[in-house]
Amino acid sequence: MEGMLLAATSPLDHVYQWTYQRIGIGAGDSVFTPGGQITLVSNHIVMQIIAVLLLVLLIPSFARMRLTGDTVRDLTPRGFGNFIESICAYFREHVARPVLNEHTDRFIPYIWTAFFYILFVNLLGLLPLEPVTRGLVRSVYPDAHHGVGGAATGNIWVTGTLAACTLCMIIFNGFRYNGFAYVKHFFQGPIFIAPLIALLEIVGLVAKCFALTVRLFANMVAGHVLLAVLMSFISLCYVGFGAVAATGVGIIVVLASVAFNMLEIFVAFLQAFIFAFLTTLFIAQAVVIHHDHDEAPERGSEGPAAVPQ
């Protein structure tokens, strides 16, 4: 029974979405609208809004630092602006340019946005906000089980939406830059196996985006669960071996979780990078079609801005 009491908080509690308020939208019961309702406020949604506020407030102010009018000052970034710009320049020069070539500057804002959005949400998820904000949340929603905290990218609906955006970008720009050639490039090989290849290509395309969804989701969940499980060792030891053993294990566990937190900061950057990197590759595959057959490549070089705003 002691075990049951101590384990009252599951290690997964930190990664769940805790819904605070739902609203009915007059739709039937479905996966998307359970009970005809949708979530209006949850811990993940609040985290996303905080991330957006930070992004919108911080990054433009750093970008504006550059616009002084002085040629030399404008060309030499400093401080945090330099940090942002280094990342941007890296994506532009080393990720996008090799695959997107002349289309780089058209798609780079989307790639940068995907990276920084995911990065900020990931990093915010590492802050132990939940115990701090629980009281605040309960003052608004008295029935709330959990405070605001956790990584919204540990929610498969969030990562799925982001991956769906990428899928839309892939298909939309594939058509825009290649038109019918984009459809045609699905049908390869001899005529009798072309439909099969096309089916596989389409499944592959969806699978790529599904992999984007799951990769980010699983990595974020795993990191947070790992940290929670590490911490639970302390209570397990207390139950099993008493206070002295629990203290000893606690020291090791705290040191280990510091190390794992470092790892999680790295993972936050890494997963944001992987998402943006793969998005770039997938868009490039659709926009820059390599024709193996005798047909000359046709590309729409001019068009409206690539970013759907």
Added chain:
Amino acid sequence: MAVYASGTDGTMRLDRTRRLLGAALGILLLTVSQASAAENGEHPTLFTGDLGNIIWSLLTFVVVLAVLGKFAWGPILRALQKREDFIRNSLDQAKKDRQDAQARLGEYTEKLDAARAEGTAIVQEARRGAEEVKRKIEEDARAEGAAMVERAKREIGVATDTAIKELYSVTARLSTDVASRIIRKELDPKEHQRLIAESIEELQMLSHNGRDKN
């Protein structure tokens, strides 16, 4: 078996192990029960979410895309492009400048070599001229010296001849004079002595006069 062999202590350890296992099992059971409870909408699962999340994610993402696209990515992209152009232009310019400098260096080196050769030629020419002048001056001086010596010799010779001629004529006159006096009167020794002294004196005077004339 070792647990039973060590008596009370072993029993305690067994008890702890049992409690540890119980706690772990408890966590597992609770997680499972929570997961099953979630199916009724009571407790969240890892996959809790709905259209609301999609809408919010889309909304937040598009807001970030729009705001940053306008206020951050634009300036950053322009700055990156500007810097790229600046660096490319600077490199091009530097390359061009270097080529210019190389060309100019070659040009100047050539000019310098030519000037040096010319200078050397001028100096050699001047040296040759100076040698020439020096030799000429020496030759002239030598010739003039020789001419002067020659003239002096000639003048000395002329003077000597004149003096000898004069001496001859005076001596002849004196001899004639002395002879005439001897013939005119007999001479006592005293008178003889006086005449000789007188003659010598005359001779000396004459020779003096002759020398002065010269």
